[in-house]
Amino acid sequence: xxxxxxxxxxxxxxxxxxxxxxxxxxxxxxxxxxxxxxxxxxxxxxxxxxxxxxxxxxxxxxxxxxxxxxxxxxxxxxxxxxxxxxxxxxxxxxxx
Numbered sequence: 673x674x675x676x677x678x679x680x681x682x683x684x685x686x687x688x689x690x691x692x693x694x695x696x697x698x699x700x701x702x703x704x705x706x707x708x709x710x711x712x713x714x715x716x717x718x719x720x721x722x723x724x725x726x727x728x729x730x731x732x733x734x735x736x737x738x739x740x741x742x743x744x745x746x747x748x749x750x751x752x753x754x755x756x757x758x759x760x761x762x763x764x765x766x767x768x
Contacts, residue, residue: 673705674705674707675703675704675705675750675751676703676704676705676706676707676708676709676712677701677702677703677704678701678702678704678709678712678713678716679699679700679701679702679716680699680700680713680716680717680720681697681698681699681700681720682697682698682700682720682721682723682724682725683695683696683697683698683724683725684696684698684723684724684725684726684727684728685726685727685728686727686728686729686730686732686733687730687733696756696758696759697756697757697758698738698754698755698756699754699755699756699757700716700720700739700742700752700753700754700755701752701753701755702716702742702743702746702749702751702752703749703750703751703752704746704748704749704750705748705750706748712746715746715747716742716746719742719745719746720742723742734763735754735755735756735761735762735763736763736764736765738754738763739752739753739754739763739764739765740752740765742754742765743765743767749767750766750767751764751765751766751767752764752765
């Protein structure tokens with residue numbers, strides 16, 4: 673299977689389990705089973721623009737949930753990886 677990947681970056685805040693408000697920069701990669709990289713990049717950019725410089729709800733504070741949320745808005749998406757590069761933390765959602 674051939675996949676086409678596109679990436680982007682956004683910043684957002686959330687509350688820690690202890691209630692501390694803080695923010696992160698997220699790197700996102702989304703993978704599709706088609707080759708129109710420009711169109712796919714525009715789709716991902718639009719999704720990330722809605723998240724950029726926002727406060728994430730508690731249910732999106734975990735990378736796995738955030739990856740699934742992003743994937744749900746990208747038709748034809750097979751996989752989304754969300755990374756916090758500075759902390760070297762990442763999570764992935766993959767279609768079954």
